[in-house]
Amino acid sequence: MSYGYKYTARLKKLGFLLLVTGFCVVSFFPVIWIALSSFKPARDLYLFPVKYWPDPFTIKTMWMYFCVIPLAASS
Amino acid sequence: MKHKGYRRDLSQGQLAVLLIGPVFLFLSILTVYPMLQAFLLSLRDVNLLEPWRGEPFVGLKNYRFLWEDSQFWYSLRNTFLFVIVTIPLQTVFGFIIALIAHQAFRGRAIVRAAILLPWALPTSLNALIWRWMFNTDYGIFNDLLMRFGFIEERIAWLGMASTAMPAVMGTAVWKVSSFMGLMILAGLQSIPSDLYEAADIDGASPWQQFWRITVPLVKPALMIALIFRTIDALQASFDLFYVLTGGGPGGSTEILPMYIYNTTFRFMDFGYGSALAVALFLITMTISIIYLTTMYEEEES
Numbered sequence: 140m141s142y143g144y145k146y147t148a149r150l151k152k153l154g155f156l157l158l159v160t161g162f163c164v165v166s167f168f169p170v171i172w173i174a175l176s177s178f179k180p181a182r183d184l185y186l187f188p189v190k191y192w193p194d195p196f197t198i199k200t201m202w203m204y205f206c207v208i209p210l211a212a213s214s
Numbered sequence: 215m216k217h218k219g220y221r222r223d224l225s226q227g228q229l230a231v232l233l234i235g236p237v238f239l240f241l242s243i244l245t246v247y248p249m250l251q252a253f254l255l256s257l258r259d260v261n262l263l264e265p266w267r268g269e270p271f272v273g274l275k276n277y278r279f280l281w282e283d284s285q286f287w288y289s290l291r292n293t294f295l296f297v298i299v300t301i302p303l304q305t306v307f308g309f310i311i312a313l314i315a316h317q318a319f320r321g322r323a324i325v326r327a328a329i330l331l332p333w334a335l336p337t338s339l340n341a342l343i344w345r346w347m348f349n350t351d352y353g354i355f356n357d358l359l360m361r362f363g364f365i366e367e368r369i370a371w372l373g374m375a376s377t378a379m380p381a382v383m384g385t386a387v388w389k390v391s392s393f394m395g396l397m398i399l400a401g402l403q404s405i406p407s408d409l410y411e412a413a414d415i416d417g418a419s420p421w422q423q424f425w426r427i428t429v430p431l432v433k434p435a436l437m438i439a440l441i442f443r444t445i446d447a448l449q450a451s452f453d454l455f456y457v458l459t460g461g462g463p464g465g466s467t468e469i470l471p472m473y474i475y476n477t478t479f480r481f482m483d484f485g486y487g488s489a490l491a492v493a494l495f496l497i498t499m500t501i502s503i504i505y506l507t508t509m510y511e512e513e514e515s
């Protein structure tokens with residue numbers, strides 16, 4: 140009886156954990172993906188199958204945005 | 215220095231007028247005047263592409279044309295379809311999100327940040343991210359579905375009438391469920407815990423506690439969230455549709471606000487555009503009144 144109760148409690152905890160993890164993944168994924176994409180070389184953005192991890196890791200787009208484009212550069 | 219001559223006591227009514235007056239004036243200038251102006255414009259034939267015609271008074275001609283305009287009914291159908299599908303989904307997901315965030319567990323701060331994130335990002339930025347994810351050639355959805363073997367060929371999510379609307383709806387549900395979650399969470403936090411303790415002692419199951427305690431006590435917060443969301447979905451989903459699909463393909467995702475925008479600012483037909491805007495205003499107001507009446511009736515009962 141006690142074993143069954145413990146088993147159900149653990150199952151509930153696991154279900155809750157899965158729900159929380161799933162929610163966090165769905166919520167964060169688009170933003171994390173777009174953030175990772177900002178560190179990819181431009182040609183890698185248009186690849187299929189998609190390269191998820193920036194390799195090579197570059198800050199060129201960030202540099203372009205903050206230093207070259209007048210919108211964000213201090214000029 | 216005392217100005218004895220100017221000093222006098224105000225009655226409650228006078229004080230109310232003095233305090234409400236500026237707000238009333240402010241609202242009149244910002245809200246009532248533009249609405250009145252839009253209504254007056256809708257009674258005229260104003261097309262800036264043909265300025266030599268002037269602005270003749272045409273009475274209700276624009277409204278008669280609206281009644282017979284199939285594009286108006288089609289965009290209205292799309293708008294209602296969007297509202298009818300997304301609002302219940304957002305409410306259900308919002309409830310789940312709120313129930314998760316209401317639990318005490320390690321890492322709750324991360325979950326609460328996850329709730330805020332989709333809502334905190336501007337809609338146009340969200341739409342840009344999702345447009346990229348739905349892209350046919352290098353989008354992440356096609357990539358994931360092909361990797362897991364669900365599809366064999368790439369799908370033009372935003373390029374087909376059958377998938378474009380569900381794609382926009384999915385984006386809206388992702389973004390707005392968090393807002394519903396926050397509103398419901400506020401309602402959940404106002405429920406005294408002793409009600410649940412009493413229900414536990416009486417032998418009520420969690421399911422019964424949810425339907426008999428949680429749902430009725432969260433209802434006021436939920437109704438306010440629903441009013442906000444419905445008005446928002448009817449009127450302010452323009453940016454989401456505009457960035458994601460632009461109303462396409464073939465007008466299949468053209469909602470009423472987008473039709474108003476196109477009529478007014480692309481075809482420069484300000485008269486008919488104003489008539490459409492007035493129609494949308496009346497529809498939104500009718501729905502809001504129904505919501506509010508239901509809410510007050512339930513509160514009184």
